[in-house]
Amino acid sequence: MDSEKKIRNRYQEYIDRMVKIRRLATPPLEEVSNADDYSEHLRDNFIKIGQMAAENREFLDQILYPILQSGESLTDQQIQEMMTFGNELISEEILENLDLPVMSLLIERLVEDARKKEDLPAQIRQMDAQIGICYELMNMTKRIMAYPEISEHYRELGFKMGNFFLEMLEKEKFLQLLDEESREIVLNNVRYSYVFYEDQEKCPEHNEKQLAFLERMIEISGDSFYLESVPDFDWDYFLFRTLIYYAMTTECHNSSGFSAEQLHKICERTKELSVLWESNKEYYQELFPEVYDWSYIQVMYARNRYLSEEISKTEYQKTLIEFYRNRDALGYRIGEVYLNIIVPIEYLCLLTPERLTSEESGMLKTMYYDMINYAFHMPNGGMRQALLEYYGIVFQKFIEVPSGITFETMVIRCLAAFHPPTYVHSMMVGQITESLCRWLLDERPELFVGIAGCESLEEVLTHQEEIIRFAYHAGRCHDFGKLTILDTVFVYGRKLMDMEFDLIRTHPKTGYEMLRRHISTKAYAEAAMGHHKWYDDSKGYPKEFHAKDSPMKTIIALVQCADSLDAATDCIGRSYHQGKTYEAFVKEVESESGTHYAPWLAKLLTREEVVRDMEYLLGEGRRQNYRKVYYLLRDMKGKGL
Numbered sequence: 001m002d003s004e005k006k007i008r009n010r011y012q013e014y015i016d017r018m019v020k021i022r023r024l025a026t027p028p029l030e031e032v033s034n035a036d037d038y039s040e041h042l043r044d045n046f047i048k049i050g051q052m053a054a055e056n057r058e059f060l061d062q063i064l065y066p067i068l069q070s071g072e073s074l075t076d077q078q079i080q081e082m083m084t085f086g087n088e089l090i091s092e093e094i095l096e097n098l099d100l101p102v103m104s105l106l107i108e109r110l111v112e113d114a115r116k117k118e119d120l121p122a123q124i125r126q127m128d129a130q131i132g133i134c135y136e137l138m139n140m141t142k143r144i145m146a147y148p149e150i151s152e153h154y155r156e157l158g159f160k161m162g163n164f165f166l167e168m169l170e171k172e173k174f175l176q177l178l179d180e181e182s183r184e185i186v187l188n189n190v191r192y193s194y195v196f197y198e199d200q201e202k203c204p205e206h207n208e209k210q211l212a213f214l215e216r217m218i219e220i221s222g223d224s225f226y227l228e229s230v231p232d233f234d235w236d237y238f239l240f241r242t243l244i245y246y247a248m249t250t251e252c253h254n255s256s257g258f259s260a261e262q263l264h265k266i267c268e269r270t271k272e273l274s275v276l277w278e279s280n281k282e283y284y285q286e287l288f289p290e291v292y293d294w295s296y297i298q299v300m301y302a303r304n305r306y307l308s309e310e311i312s313k314t315e316y317q318k319t320l321i322e323f324y325r326n327r328d329a330l331g332y333r334i335g336e337v338y339l340n341i342i343v344p345i346e347y348l349c350l351l352t353p354e355r356l357t358s359e360e361s362g363m364l365k366t367m368y369y370d371m372i373n374y375a376f377h378m379p380n381g382g383m384r385q386a387l388l389e390y391y392g393i394v395f396q397k398f399i400e401v402p403s404g405i406t407f408e409t410m411v412i413r414c415l416a417a418f419h420p421p422t423y424v425h426s427m428m429v430g431q432i433t434e435s436l437c438r439w440l441l442d443e444r445p446e447l448f449v450g451i452a453g454c455e456s457l458e459e460v461l462t463h464q465e466e467i468i469r470f471a472y473h474a475g476r477c478h479d480f481g482k483l484t485i486l487d488t489v490f491v492y493g494r495k496l497m498d499m500e501f502d503l504i505r506t507h508p509k510t511g512y513e514m515l516r517r518h519i520s521t522k523a524y525a526e527a528a529m530g531h532h533k534w535y536d537d538s539k540g541y542p543k544e545f546h547a548k549d550s551p552m553k554t555i556i557a558l559v560q561c562a563d564s565l566d567a568a569t570d571c572i573g574r575s576y577h578q579g580k581t582y583e584a585f586v587k588e589v590e591s592e593s594g595t596h597y598a599p600w601l602a603k604l605l606t607r608e609e610v611v612r613d614m615e616y617l618l619g620e621g622r623r624q625n626y627r628k629v630y631y632l633l634r635d636m637k638g639k640g641l
Contacts, residue, residue, distance in 0.1 A: 007063060011085045014059050017052045018089075018098040021493045024049050026420075029634055039626035042421070042572045049492050056494045060102075068105050074113045082106055086129065097136060097385065100487075101497050104133050121182045124168070128185045131161045135195050140385070142199055143392035143484035146509035150502075155196050162193025171225060183230045191217050191238060194245050202257035210249060211262060214269075217242040240284065243273035247300040251342070252393065253349030254307050267308040270301045296335040299323050303346060313350065320347050321363065329370065330377050334386070340374050341390040348397040356401070365404035372410065375417035376636035384418060385487050391418075392484055400518055407518040408473065411480050416632050419486050421572050424625045426479050428570075431621060432562035433475030433555075435613040437468050440558070440604055447600070450551040452523075474527035474552075475559050481511030481528060505541045508532050530556035531563050535598045557598035561589070561605075569618050572626075582614055 024045040032041050067078060074082070086106050089098045097103065107130045114122035138154035141147075168174060168186045177183050194217070197210045220226055221239040246269040250258060258266065274297055277284050281294070299320070306316035320343050327339035344367040351360055371394060378387055391414060398407055416423040441448060445460045452470040454460045460467065482489055488496070488503045496504070511528035515521040530547035533540035535557055537548045547556045564585070571579040580588075590602045604610055 008081060010059050010063055011081055012088075014056055015085070015088045015098065017056055018493050021049050021052055022098070025490065025492055029630070029637065032630065035627040035630040035634075036623070038630035039572065039623055042626070046492075046572050053493050060494055064102070064106070068109045073117065074110070079110065079113070082110060086110075099491075099493070100133065100136055100140065101491075101500060102494075104137060107133055121177075121179055124177075124182045124185050127161055127164065128189060131158060131165075131189055131192065134158045134161065135192075136385075138196065139389050140487060141503070143388065144503070144506045144510055145392075145396060145484070146481075146513045147506050150506070155200075158193065158196035162190070162196060165189040165193060169220075174226075174229060180230060180232070184233055187220075187226070187230065187233060187238065190220075191242055191245075194242075198248075200256060202255075204257075204259070207256055207258050207262060210256075211246075211258075211265065214242055214246050214249075218269075236280070236283070237287065240273070240276060243269055243276060246270060247273055247297070247304060250304055250307055252345060252397070255349075258307075260308070263304070263308045267301075267304040267310065270297075270304045273297060274301050295323055295327075296338050299339070299343060299346075317347070317350060320350075324367070329374070332379055332383055337383075337386065337390065341371065341387070341394065344371060345390070345393050345397055348394075348399060351399060353399045356399070361401045361404065364399060364401050368401075368405045368410060372405075372413045372417070373636060375414050376633065378417070384490070388418065388483070388486060395483065395514055398518070400520060406520050407514075408477060408521055411483060411514070412476065413632075415479075415483060416629050417636070418483070419489065420626075420629045420633065422479060422482055422486070422489065423629055424572070424622070425566055425570070426476050427625045427628070428566040428617070428622060429478055429559065429562045430472045430474075430476030431617055431625075432565060432614070433558045434468055434472035435617065436558045436562060436604060436610065437471035437555075438464075439607060439610050439613075440554075440600070441467065443604065443607075444600060447554045451555060470523070471555055471558060473521075474524040474555050475562055477511070477515055477521060477524045478528050478531045478559050478563060479507065479511065480514050481507030481509065483514075484510050505532075509542045509545075526550050526552040527555050527559045531559045533560070534596045535560075536595050538595060554598075557601065561597060561601055565614070565618075570622065582611075582618060 027041060027045060032038050067074070067082070086103050089100075089103050107126060110126040111123060111130055114120075114126050134154050134157050138151050138158060141154060142151035144150055165186050168177065169190050174183065174186070177186065194210070194213055197206065197213070200206050218239065221235055221242065226233075227235065246266060249256065249266055250263070254263065277294065277297055302311070302316055302319040305311045306313065311319075323339055324343045324347075327343070328336050329340065331337075331340070347363065347367065351364075356364070371391070375387065375391065378384070395407075395411065398410065400407055412423065412426065415426060441460070441464050445464075446457055448454060448460045448467050449457060451460075452463065452467045454463050454467065485503050485507055488500050491500060508529050508531060512525045515525040515528055529542070529545050530550060530552070533542075533545060533547040533556070535548065537546050540547075547553055547560075550556060565582075568580045568585050568588075569582060586602070586605045589597045589605055593599050593602045605614070
């Protein structure tokens, strides 16, 4: 019994450490007395994180992974421990999944064990959790716009599970489920499996299937067989959620491409939703206090009325602006997030970039500033995953306003809000690249022909400041793709799994896709794409990009060096090492000259002026960047709206 209790305690200790790690990684500013102490405070925190991560690795390697990898049947005790552990990995306190990949492995093991034992009620209970985890993984990976196949993998798994529940809904099989809990789980998950239709590319066949599925759910909610089979089931909830799904099908300006006839049907069902809400408002407000409200439903109804041509574009725009102006600008319930982020996205989708009116430009500038402020005010340590999903759509739909916030500024500010260490890293890489570029121009100006519009050595020599400025911004933008995988970057409590390394490797190409969409940043796109490729193209990622053939190869080589140098010498945000010295990094460059690094880098890095610059940037320069992010966090959080 003592050994069983000890194992249970180790499960709980893992949970406790993961919660502490989240807090340490994003400490509230109240813990820091001034800007000078901010980087030291973070450094101390990441030393503690490193210690806790070692304990977590020991638990996973000694306790959890052996169970997950074993082919033996699980005991009742193991099943109970794993189920309790899985439930607690969803932190109610910070409204975040503490460790989604570990949860995924754990629930796969539980489902497989129930299947082998032919314990159908147990399999249904475990798949109830598994389908939700699969949806979370689909949402997490769909931000990775450059690799849609990753998200599609989880979508297909979700459909497979949905089909399992749909088969269980066949009347003969449904009657064979003798316990009411299993029947209720089947009903809930048949309806829930609709979520895997979200955000699919335009496809008439998919659209037809979506609406047929939702119509089937509405049918079920009035079918006497099911009503009598599960008399205590909350059928009002079932119908309400089905109609919510109906109303949501057209998000992002009917990006799925429903036909006029289908849009009319969607609008009719959305009207039914609003009538249903009004018929028992108190019930629905009490049932969904943290999620839905009347404004949320009205906005969806207005969108579907516009798309079905019941109201004009002008009327719809006015409705969006009215709801936006009356929102709670610092509210973080799901319905409030909808008004703060999704309403601006819908507004963006209405606009033609080449034909913005002054009113539209002014509204966009206001919304961009508001969204930056909203990111800075998110609850400390919480809401990150949900907000990343929505901000990912903002970055996809972003329209630059000449007199407003540039795409680069928008992303940089959001990096500061969501993950200060990545913001500081981006600033550092920009500054290191700028310095290296300045001194390389002095030594080898011919290497810059073809960059920043300079087609000859003479043009390079007369436009050196433009080239240096170009290099700085290329370095600053190199990690923009990480915004789509920050929840993976944020895994400090253990070693990354293979699937997480795969996600990390997506960020160069995703950054490229983000940057190339905008006139102000498209010139930096190849620097983002190539900053993890070796100079000789023998290693690195993405495999399909050949940095040595790019006209930007000199800038790519500088950004790659700056990125590696900052990562090697800083321990904040990197619990797995304490940081190298500059001298050790230079030796690494010398040993890998011409393969990993450009052949001219080793000499450049030992130049007296460069050594002096690097000593400053890696010391006082880095402290200044942490001061900068401290002031940014303090000022934005103190500003309010």
